[in-house]
Amino acid sequence: MAVGRRRSLFSFSYVFASFFGAAMIAAAFAYFNYKYSQYKFINFKEMILYTKSQLFVPDEDSYIVVVYSSHMGDITPSIRKLKRKNSVLAIDLYQKRKKSEPGVVYATAGTNTLLKIIHRFHIREVPSYFMIKKQNDEGLYKQDSRIYLLDTALKEL
Numbered sequence: 001m002a003v004g005r006r007r008s009l010f011s012f013s014y015v016f017a018s019f020f021g022a023a024m025i026a027a028a029f030a031y032f033n034y035k036y037s038q039y040k041f042i043n044f045k046e047m048i049l050y051t052k053s054q055l056f057v058p059d060e061d062s063y064i065v066v067v068y069s070s071h072m073g074d075i076t077p078s079i080r081k082l083k084r085k086n087s088v089l090a091i092d093l094y095q096k097r098k099k100s101e102p103g104v105v106y107a108t109a110g111t112n113t114l115l116k117i118i119h120r121f122h123i124r125e126v127p128s129y130f131m132i133k134k135q136n137d138e139g140l141y142k143q144d145s146r147i148y149l150l151d152t153a154l155k156e157l
Helices: 012-038 076-082 111-121 150-156
Strands: 041-043 062-068 087-092 104-107 128-134 140-143
Touching (some): 041 111, 062 111
């Protein structure tokens, strides 16, 4: 009977395999944690937006959120090109209340709420837009796309 070579518990291949397995688990955890935190949430029960004559209450499953300033000029033609399948929620940083139209809800908010939106979604330039999708019936929506500049996107359309 042949005598086989006995492997030690701390052999190089055993330690390397254990380390590699632990590293793969840590990498998967970090990746999914990063992907989950990459997109932000907005709760319309906490962040109150105003339309021309009332509070904004979301009734669609998804919106294209456009953050703009009416002080910079009229954005209506750009928004008309943008809306195709989803309703548009246009948030005015200049806080000018405009009458909504079919498929487009013009909204604004108080300064503190606008600053929270800018900070939470990391808005760096206006006009910009991104998608949000409904998560539950409590008014919670999740960001569903990265943030695009509206001018750049319209050139591609």
